[in-house]
Amino acid sequence: MAVTHIGYASSASLALELTPGVSLLQVQAIIDQEWRNQHLPETINGELQSDEGDVGKSTHDSEILIVAAVLAVYLTLGMLYESVWHPLTILSTIPSAGIGAVMALDLFGLPFSGMAVITMLLLTGISLKNAILLVDFAIHAERERGMTGREAIREACLLRLRPIVMTTFAAALGALPLVMMGGYGMELRQPLGIALIGGLLVSQAQTMFTTPALYLLMTRIATSLQCPQLRNIS
Template structure:
């Protein structure tokens, strides 16, 4: 894992889509490697168990005894004084006892070198893991960076027992973006049920939901024209558009249904009257919402790049939604009313009950 993590880190440093790629191994700590010449130790009469015992007693804080009193117990630990362990050169002064009782310097049959190793082992979902961090240069989006990373990993041919996944904020955003279709579908289903309960009908909510495609098309065209990525913030703008776009249809449908009930108007005249009389309120509300989105689009302060996709999505949806829904909503309303009338004619009419007579 460490070998391939270092290769991945070196490969990512060559990508122009990434900046400040962290070098794997920067978190390592220094260590001393002691290499024992076993042949020399055998000639000097030094046993390997003696070498391990001396090093353990000197540097491993070996517990040698336990003192007890009436209330507590105290562990006695044997080690070198901290002043002697501050530098690896203390190994030059360590001595071991040979088989004949002689004191033999440790350096007589050993060599020590300096190296580095990881001081911790990271885990992700019970698997050993290694992380490589990076940042995005100006003008590079997260989607472009992830595409470059995937291409670089494909060129390295990682072994089958090593797999790379985005982590941190990148991993959370990637999972959220992958669930965007399900999020939109869940929102539409929830809105359909709420409208069905409000109108006590399974057909009229379709008239109101028909306003969403024009708003969505306008938002997507605005994002594409401004070369803005469809990010999580842009998805939030689509959610806001759902409420703003449906409001136009709700205003017309409510007025048309009320005209059918109170004035006994046919559906065509009712929806025509609703479109004519509610045109000014629809335009005023949409203009107010449109102007409120301009600061999000034109803002240049701190964090403006995060809010700009929200303003672009709202502005594009509100520019197309009112004009398209004013023509599409009456058409869908008449189609739904015609379907409702045909379904009503297909229902069997209950037989009249015989009148009761009293003798």
């Protein structure tokens, strides 16, 4: 006879499988409610364990990590471009990537799990890279070649379109096996791949259509506030 332990305490385990469309956070809430209804002694403790780890702690830590990453990127870009406005143009691509990931998961009936949070971190880097390719080219064209903001961002879109499309589709095709492969661990791989592809597609569209408009808007705002480091786009 064997007695299992967690730490120094004797333990017993109950296995469960998630119903399609039900997340671990929802299961955690149900288990906590049922645990309170049982009025068990304080010497008996229970916890939900999964392949994604501690649900509440991992989600909370991931939120802090995403906020810290965005703040670090803003400060770095602000010092690089000597501007408080154009980093906002680049960071504007992050919400669209998140929206695309959530829409893709909802389309396939998958919950927003811990793997989806990891996907958000991946999408943050890829979407920022696409916007940086445009904004960096436009800023240098304005400052070094004397182009107006409109001319600079237009030329940036024409010359940077191919590398942006190539890297986006390369990342999306790389995530395709995660969606199509079955077998052990499929419930972890599929949300990662689906969220990544959905976020990339929406972020790609946003980068090429709204980033140039936001660039011009930020340039106008900075010019109206008499920021000396930015040129007038008239």
